[in-house]
Amino acid sequence: MQSPSPRPDVTIGILALQGAFAEHQVMFQKVNARRRVVIVLVRTPEDLGRCDALVIPGGESTTIALLARLAGLLEPLAQFLKSKPVWGTCAGAILLSAEVENAKKGGQEVLGGVSVKIARNGWGSQVESFEAPLEVEGLRESNRPFHGIFIRAPVVLDVMPALTDAPIQVISRISSSLLPASVGPLDEDDTDPRDPRTIVALRQGKHLLTTFHPELTKDYRFHEYFVVECVLPTMAASAATA
Numbered sequence: 001m002q003s004p005s006p007r008p009d010v011t012i013g014i015l016a017l018q019g020a021f022a023e024h025q026v027m028f029q030k031v032n033a034r035r036r037v038v039i040v041l042v043r044t045p046e047d048l049g050r051c052d053a054l055v056i057p058g059g060e061s062t063t064i065a066l067l068a069r070l071a072g073l074l075e076p077l078a079q080f081l082k083s084k085p086v087w088g089t090c091a092g093a094i095l096l097s098a099e100v101e102n103a104k105k106g107g108q109e110v111l112g113g114v115s116v117k118i119a120r121n122g123w124g125s126q127v128e129s130f131e132a133p134l135e136v137e138g139l140r141e142s143n144r145p146f147h148g149i150f151i152r153a154p155v156v157l158d159v160m161p162a163l164t165d166a167p168i169q170v171i172s173r174i175s176s177s178l179l180p181a182s183v184g185p186l187d188e189d190d191t192d193p194r195d196p197r198t199i200v201a202l203r204q205g206k207h208l209l210t211t212f213h214p215e216l217t218k219d220y221r222f223h224e225y226f227v228v229e230c231v232l233p234t235m236a237a238s239a240a241t242a
Helices: 021-028 061-070 074-080 091-096 221-241
Strands: 010-015 037-042 053-056 086-089 097-101 114-119 130-134 146-150 155-159 168-173 199-204 207-210
Touching: 010 021, 010 221, 021 037, 021 221, 053 091, 053 221, 061 074, 061 091, 086 091, 091 097, 091 114, 091 207, 114 168, 114 199, 114 207, 155 199, 207 221
Parallel strands: 010 037, 010 053, 053 086, 086 207, 097 114
Antiparallel strands: 114 155, 130 146, 168 199, 199 207
């Protein structure tokens, strides 16, 4: 009897123009998803074309957008996220959002793809960076908190999916007691879980958005989650309709 064909590799691209792309690469090398995870550092449209999914890392969102434009990547990236999973962390979350507040003078180019409004540097300056334990729905060993590292992190101001958009699934929130004054006054009920400013991780369809830096920890469960919950199902659905 003929043995079954080996399962194909999973090729994860990491946008490697600026920011913490090397740290993401290290974390993905720890992931065991019963498929070999191959990493491509994406700097050209040709690199992007080899990928099943993409990570846009933390860094400086305006600089990443500018370098992507100079590399001829902005339009290919916008087309890529229409059919393949993309995960944005911190600066990457800003680039994935539909609208941005607190942009630098001249504005902020975004790719869209996730129906949220986000405030750049919403948690404040570098000296106001902080760390906090997070409860995250869907992670392996979800009863074990994930160590969230927030560095000049953006804040989600609003979720605004259209009727034709995939629903938004919030997978982690932070306590409203940690919200800084810079994000504006809390609602009368400051424990209201519907306050979008407490959202620090969410999914919309195949895309993942985190306002903090999972790649700066030693815990690779978020990288495993992206592969298992976002990338593999998308690959399977594409293969079924091919």
